[in-house]
Amino acid sequence: MNYRRTGRMAALAVAMTFTLAGPVQADSGLLAINAAVAPEVPVSMLPAPSVDTPAAAPSMELNVEPIAGGMASYYGRHLAGARTASGQRFDPDALTCAHRTLPFGTQLQVTNPANGESVVVTVNDRGPFHGNRVIDLSDAAAEEIGILGKGSGKVQLAVLSD
Known part of the structure; x- marks a missing residue:
């Protein structure tokens, strides 16, 4: 023992x-x-549990800081498996994005103002480097907010932090 x-x-x-x-x-x-x-x-001195009062959920408050939005595009599936600037392999089914300046790992809320749909993505690459675009989304993220069929669309961006 x-x-x-x-x-x-x-x-x-x-x-x-x-x-x-x-x-x-x-x-x-x-x-x-x-x-x-x-x-x-x-x-007998403990308070009786209340049946009609739901338990309070733990506070999961996030700070939401709006930043400049603009046009978003998305990566094509042909880039699946390619290395991103962070060193990760690109996964079109993951909720990731490329941004020119935000640190890798930054969580962004991306909202399509045309339909109100939002998605939270993680910055793991640099770009886009062409046109007037501010962000490149993975296929899954673009589909979540409804710009996959169009190829690009106007978005609003906000940085999420604890």
């Missing part, structure tokens, strides 16, 4: 049973815990 592992599991069980009253310290691979017994609350 591995006593080191047993010691850690026992410490974990103690930590789960007691409220920590002091710091948890690592000591020779074993945990030393200063703990005090948590006060017990009688069940």
Whole structure:
């Protein structure tokens, strides 16, 4: 039997049973815990769960910062598997895009004002480098907002961040 592992599991069980009253310290691979017994609350004193009040969802607020929009186009499927500027392989079915200046990994909300459809894409390439276009979308992203059949379309852009 591995006593080191047993010691850690026992410490974990103690930590789960007691409220920590002091710091948890690592000591020779074993945990030393200063703990005090948590006060017990009688069940009769706990509030009854409400059936008609839904549980509050965790807050998932994102900052949405509009940036300059314009014309969007999309990559053709013939580029599938080609390396993007970030080093990733282009996947026409992924929700990705090319932008001239935004950092790789930036999440963008792309909205087609003609139909109100939006999609969130990740910048993983540079471009477009021709015409008056501001963004190149993957095929999947272009389809989501309804510009796949036209080849290009006007879009509004917003950067999403935590």
